Amino acid sequence: MSAVLQNLVNQPYRHGFVTAIESDVAPKGLNEDTIRMISAKKNEPAWLLEFRLKSYQAWLEMEEPKWSNVHYPKIDFQAISYYAAPKQKPKLRSMDEVDPELLRTFEKLGVPLHERMALAGVAVDVIFDSVSVATTYKHKLAEVGIIFCSMSEAVLEHPEVVQKYLGTVVPTADNYYAALNSAVFTDGSFCFIPKGVKCPMDLSTYFRINTEESGQFERTLIIAEEGASVSYLEGCTAPAFSTNQLHAAVVELVALDNADIKYSTVQNWYAGDENGVGGVYNFVTKRGLAKGVNSRISWTQVETGSAITWKYPSVVLRGDNSVGEFYSVAVTNHHQQADTGTKMIHIGKNTRSTIVSKGISAGQSSNSYRGLVKILPTAANARNYSQCDSMLIGDLCSANTFPYIQVRNDGAKVEHEASTSKIGEDQLFYFAQRGVDAEAAVSMIINGFCKDVFRQLPMEFAVEATKLLGFKLEGSVG
Amino acid sequence: MILHDSKTLLEVRGLCATVNGTSILKGLNFIVKSGEVHAIMGPNGSGKSTFAKVLAGHTAYQITAGQMLFEGRNLLEMAPEARARAGIFLAFQYPIEIPGVGNSQFLRLAYNTLQAERGKDELDPLEFDDLVREKMGLLEMNPEFLDRSVNEGFSGGEKKRNEILQMALLEPKLAILDETDSGLDIDALRVVSKGVNHLAGKDRGIVLVTHYQRLLNYIVPDYVHVMVGGRIVRTGGKELALELEERGYDWIEAETSAEGAL
Numbered sequence: 001m002s003a004v005l006q007n008l009v010n011q012p013y014r015h016g017f018v019t020a021i022e023s024d025v026a027p028k029g030l031n032e033d034t035i036r037m038i039s040a041k042k043n044e045p046a047w048l049l050e051f052r053l054k055s056y057q058a059w060l061e062m063e064e065p066k067w068s069n070v071h072y073p074k075i076d077f078q079a080i081s082y083y084a085a086p087k088q089k090p091k092l093r094s095m096d097e098v099d100p101e102l103l104r105t106f107e108k109l110g111v112p113l114h115e116r117m118a119l120a121g122v123a124v125d126v127i128f129d130s131v132s133v134a135t136t137y138k139h140k141l142a143e144v145g146i147i148f149c150s151m152s153e154a155v156l157e158h159p160e161v162v163q164k165y166l167g168t169v170v171p172t173a174d175n176y177y178a179a180l181n182s183a184v185f186t187d188g189s190f191c192f193i194p195k196g197v198k199c200p201m202d203l204s205t206y207f208r209i210n211t212e213e214s215g216q217f218e219r220t221l222i223i224a225e226e227g228a229s230v231s232y233l234e235g236c237t238a239p240a241f242s243t244n245q246l247h248a249a250v251v252e253l254v255a256l257d258n259a260d261i262k263y264s265t266v267q268n269w270y271a272g273d274e275n276g277v278g279g280v281y282n283f284v285t286k287r288g289l290a291k292g293v294n295s296r297i298s299w300t301q302v303e304t305g306s307a308i309t310w311k312y313p314s315v316v317l318r319g320d321n322s323v324g325e326f327y328s329v330a331v332t333n334h335h336q337q338a339d340t341g342t343k344m345i346h347i348g349k350n351t352r353s354t355i356v357s358k359g360i361s362a363g364q365s366s367n368s369y370r371g372l373v374k375i376l377p378t379a380a381n382a383r384n385y386s387q388c389d390s391m392l393i394g395d396l397c398s399a400n401t402f403p404y405i406q407v408r409n410d411g412a413k414v415e416h417e418a419s420t421s422k423i424g425e426d427q428l429f430y431f432a433q434r435g436v437d438a439e440a441a442v443s444m445i446i447n448g449f450c451k452d453v454f455r456q457l458p459m460e461f462a463v464e465a466t467k468l469l470g471f472k473l474e475g476s477v478g
Numbered sequence: 479m480i481l482h483d484s485k486t487l488l489e490v491r492g493l494c495a496t497v498n499g500t501s502i503l504k505g506l507n508f509i510v511k512s513g514e515v516h517a518i519m520g521p522n523g524s525g526k527s528t529f530a531k532v533l534a535g536h537t538a539y540q541i542t543a544g545q546m547l548f549e550g551r552n553l554l555e556m557a558p559e560a561r562a563r564a565g566i567f568l569a570f571q572y573p574i575e576i577p578g579v580g581n582s583q584f585l586r587l588a589y590n591t592l593q594a595e596r597g598k599d600e601l602d603p604l605e606f607d608d609l610v611r612e613k614m615g616l617l618e619m620n621p622e623f624l625d626r627s628v629n630e631g632f633s634g635g636e637k638k639r640n641e642i643l644q645m646a647l648l649e650p651k652l653a654i655l656d657e658t659d660s661g662l663d664i665d666a667l668r669v670v671s672k673g674v675n676h677l678a679g680k681d682r683g684i685v686l687v688t689h690y691q692r693l694l695n696y697i698v699p700d701y702v703h704v705m706v707g708g709r710i711v712r713t714g715g716k717e718l719a720l721e722l723e724e725r726g727y728d729w730i731e732a733e734t735s736a737e738g739a740l
Contacts, residue, residue, distance in 0.1 A: 421577060425537070430574050432558035433534050433567070434588035434644065435595065444587065448578030448627070 026083035032056065035183055038083050042152050042186075045159055051167065055182030058173035065176055068339040069368040069400060070308050072244075072281065080246055082184045082217070141199075147192040148203055151219050154190035161192055165223055169252035169289045169316070177248040177283040177310075181217045185250065188218035193228035193259075202458055204233040220251040224259035226292065231262040233461055244307060245270075249284045257292030257319065262300070264457055266465055269305035274363075276335025279307025286313035287343075290322035290351075298325035299342065300456040302465040307336060312370065314343035317351035317379070324353040327453040331469060332365030332397070341371035341402075346379035346412070355386040358450050360469075361397035368400040375412040382412045391449050392422045393442075421449075443469070479680065480700050481513045485549075487652050487683045488533075493544035494708075495532050502528045504708035505544070510652065510683040517686045517694055517719060520705035521727045526687045527571055529705070530656040534568040535561050548652070563595040567650030569641040571657045571687075575629040581640070582624035585610055589647050613646045616676060618669050634661040642673040653677065654685045659693040671696030691723040706734050 026037060035056055039049040064075075141148050147158060154162050172182040189205045205220070224230055247269065253261050263286075272279025282305075288297035299313040315324030326342035344353035353373065361367040373384045390399035401418050423445055431441035446469050447454065454462050488510040495503040502525045510516055518526050532539050533546065535558035546553040548564060556564065576584065582603075589609075590600040601609065611621055617639050629637050638658050645653050655674065659667055674697050678684055686697060694702070694716060702718040703710045706727070711734045712718070722730075 424574075426574050427576055429534075429536055429558060430570070430576070431588075433562050433570075434584075434648070435559050435562040435591040436587055437557075437559045440587065440591075444579050444584070445576060448576075448580070448583075451578070 026081050028081050029078045030080070030082055030184065034082050038184060038186060041083065042155070044155055047159075047163055048155060051172065052183050055172040055179050056184075059176065059179035059183055062173070062176045062179055065310075068310055068370070069366065069402075070310060070337040070339050072308055072337075075244075075246060075281070077180075083186055141201075141203075144197050144200065145194040146197060146199060147190065149190055151185070151188040151190045151221065154192075154221075158190075158192070161223070162190065162221065165221055165252065165254055166219075167252075169254060169287050170250050170285050175285060178250050178285040181219060181248045181250040181285070185217045185219035188220040188249070189222075190220070191222040191230065191232065193222075193224045193230045195225040196227045197225075198228070199230040202231045202233055204235070216245070216247045216249070218249045220249070221254075222252070222261060222263070223254045224256065224261050224295075226257045226259060228256075229260035229262075231458060232264070233458060234263070234265045235268070235461075235464075244272075244278060245280050247280050247282045247284070247306070249286075251284070251286040251313075253286075253288035253297055255288065255290050255292060255295035255297050255319075255322075258294045259292060260296045260298075261288060262298045263288070263313070264461055265299075265301040265303075266461055266468065267301065267303045267305050267309075268468060270307075271305045271334065271336050272307040274334045276307070279336070280305065282306035282309045282311060284309075284311040286311065288313075288315045288324070290315055290317050290319050290324060290348075292319040292322070293348075294321045295319045296323040296325075298323075298327070298456070300325075300327040300453065301329070301340075302453070302457070302461075302468070303328065303330040303338060303340060304468055306338075309336075309338040309340050311340045312342055314345065315353065316345045316347065317353065317382075318347045319351075320348040321350045322348055323351070325456075326353075326355045326357070326371075327456045328357045329360070329450045329453045329465070329469070330358070330367055330369075331360045332362070332367045334363040334365060336363075336365040336367075338366070339368045339370055341369045343372040343374070344384060346373075346375045346382040346384070348378070349380045349382075351379055351382045353382075353384045355384070355388070356452050357386075357388045358453055359388070359390045359399050359401075360393065360446060360449070361390070361399050362393035364396040366398045366400070368402060370402040370404075372404040372406070373414055373416075374404075375407045375409050375414065377408045379409050380411050382409060384412075384414045386414075386416045387452075388416070388418045389449065390418075390420045391446075392420065479513045479515075481511070481680060484511045484513050484680070486510075487512050487549060489545075489547045490533075491545050493529075493532070493546060494542045495528060495539045496542055497528070497539050501542075502539070502708055503532065506705075506709050508703070508710060510685060512651070512683055513680040514701065515678060515684045515686070515697060515699045517688060517699040517702045517716075518705055518710070519688060519702060519719065519722055521731070522689075524705045525708040526705050527656050528708075530568055530571075530654050530685075530687050533561075533654055534558060534566060563592060565651030567645050567648055567653045569638070569645055569653065569655040569658050571660070573629050573632075573637040573641055575627070575631075577627050577630050579628050580624075581626055581628050582607070582610065584628045585624075585644065585647060588644065592648055610643075610647065613643055616646065617643055617673050619643060635663065635666040638662060638670060639666065639673075642670050646673055646677060649677065651681065652683045652685070654687065656687045657689065658686075659688055659690060667693065667696060691719045694719045704730050706731055 035052050138148060170178050173179050191203055193199050222232060255261050269280035269282055290297045297315045303309055317324050324344050330338045330340050332338050342355055355371055357369045359367040359369055369388045375382045388401045392399055403416055405414055407414060428438050428441050447466055457465060490506060490508040493503050493506040520526050541554055553561060586606045593600050614621055619639055658670060699716050702714050702716060704712040712730055
């Protein structure tokens with residue numbers, strides 16, 4: 001790799017600042033008392049404390065999963081603080097009451113709050129460490145019966161809906177990190193679209209981890225009733241710390257008959273420095289239940305951050321004619337490790353799923369696609385199409401594809417395509433000879449590679465993702 | 479055309495270059511003035527293609543001695559993209575495929591980069607489409623090439639036409655064509671030559687690197703150079719190419735080594 005390119009690779013992380021806000025941080029460590037403390041701080045009903053304690057018991061008996069293609073030192077779960085909230089007046093009535101320091105942070109991050117938001121027509125629920133700070137547009141949405149608020153608020157104000165759906169898509173003991181999340185989750189977003197309502201704007205949440213040695217355990221639940229539809233956007237960043245931070249979120253989606261949920265993520269958590277020190281461990285369970293007939297759940301993710309990403313947004317296709325989609329771009333650089341993909345579980349008749357995964361590895365990173373397509377005997381006439389493409393930049397990185405296909409119905413059609421390519425010095429020379437510098441060249445090649453996924457993203461996100469990738473990879477070619 | 483009082487575009491003096499420690503160019507001298515068409519011929523391995531790539535700034539080659547000036551500017555201090563922006567164009571012998579990148583998108587990026595460099599207006603996709611279709615007409619290219627990925631799945635001849643299309647769009651001051659004629663059938667050769675002749679003019683220089691005299695029936699050079707062992711050992715008019723066609727390179731190599739022995 002040339003010196004110029006080397007320099008470009010080593011650009012600092014742009015979101016790596018810490019906001020000096022007084023935080024209410026729980027002492028490190030995890031036991032039943034910690035859980036009772038979290039539950040009490042949030043004035044939760046008894047059933048939710050039960051839910052947490054049951055999950056905690058399950059978690060204690062579980063083992064950390066070892067099957068993924070990622071390597072990291074053992075996590076000391078007693079060295080993590082399980083609750084961190086910015087100290088401020090409770091119950092904010094308007095944006096003016098939000099701590100100005102906090103607002104400046106979001107400005108730095110480019111979160112479009114205030115009027116910019118209105119222009120963009122996006123409702124944002126901001127999660128700062130573990131507490132939802134402000135939910136914009138709430139009242140406007142309420143007029144059409146949409147509930148969009150923090151999970152804490154939903155638990156208090158709409159307990160019957162939360163209780164009905166929480167843990168139904170991702171059971172408490174689903175996996176090690178889901179169990180941990182179910183025990184200690186502090187906040188997250190809640191979204192309920194009633195029967196027949198098409199959500200008039202994209203709903204958006206912005207997550208940010210601010211405290212060192214704190215874990216972020218959000219819990220998101222989105223329900224679209226019969227004939228409802230919603231597009232939900234999630235963005236994530238974290239400041240640069242030399243220690244590793246744990247992020248173990250659970251996202252559950254439920255789509256009833258003829259409902260449509262589109263969930264888009266741009267994940268840019270701190271990835272650690274160029275030597276692999278620090279960075280977020282991102283162990284996330286995301287799953288959608290396409291419960292009703294003709295329902296549709298679509299995941300689109302652009303994963304560029306985190307030291308380790310372990311994430312398989314999945315769709316359980318239970319309703320007849322239901323549709324599941326997964327569009328993913330995962331980028332790793334330096335010492336990042338990603339093991340990400342999806343699961344499409346076909347149960348209903350005529351169910352269809354599409355998987356498009358684009359993995360880009362640079363530096364000494366490791367990028368794995370892992371996906372399961374499972375066709376159950378009940379899933380007559382099921383179809384799946386999967387396409388997994390990997391791009392390598394440089395000679396020290398690796399890309400792996402682990403597709404699992406289990407078909408138990410003769411009428412199923414399952415297709416899988418895969419490719420591996422490499423950005424070479426000669427391609428860059430070709431661009432250079434036409435006057436185009438390496439940055440613009442890499443950006444164009446990468447965008448070409450990812451365009452099938454980017455075109456699934458809402459416009460603002462697509463623009464952001466394109467910039468993010470260019471920034472992330474510029475000069476990483478050797 | 480050889481013009482009196484035309485300015486010097488390219489001046490190469492005593493150029494030596496190596497690749498992976500192997501010496502390829504060994505004291506090469508070469509001058510192009512604006513308006514001129516030069517042909518560089520020579521046996522395989524004589525360093526012709528290396529010279530073309532060295533002019534464009536390919537990083538695989540180390541320059542160990544000599545100098546290269548383009549309009550008086552030191553090329554050795556210029557990155558490949560800076561050379562391209564200054565007006566040096568290389569039509570590649572083996573144009574590389576760039577999957578996923580649309581040809582029209584690529585062409586427009588290159589075009590607008592140079593427009594910006596020249597202080598001219600950049601074109602939006604619609605304006606550019608008009609321009610590129612006009613140029614494609616000249617080269618008898620099917621507009622469907624615009625929608626395909628750069629060079630991906632193109633035949634050898636299509637790739638070469640795509641190179642000439644880029645040259646026609648970018649209007650370089652110095653165009654170097656590295657064996658653009660090899661692998662072309664007679665129709666493609668005619669079309670490619672038409673593109674080159676269309677570009678040629680008093681403000682530009684053209685360097686043709688070729689094995690075959692037949693290209694020179696279509697693009698008539700002012701000078702023919704013979705390259706042997708990393709140096710230009712003989713320079714003549716267009717009739718030298720005919721002589722080479724008839725007699726091969728052996729006699730020149732023999733004369734050169736005899737001179738070397740003196």
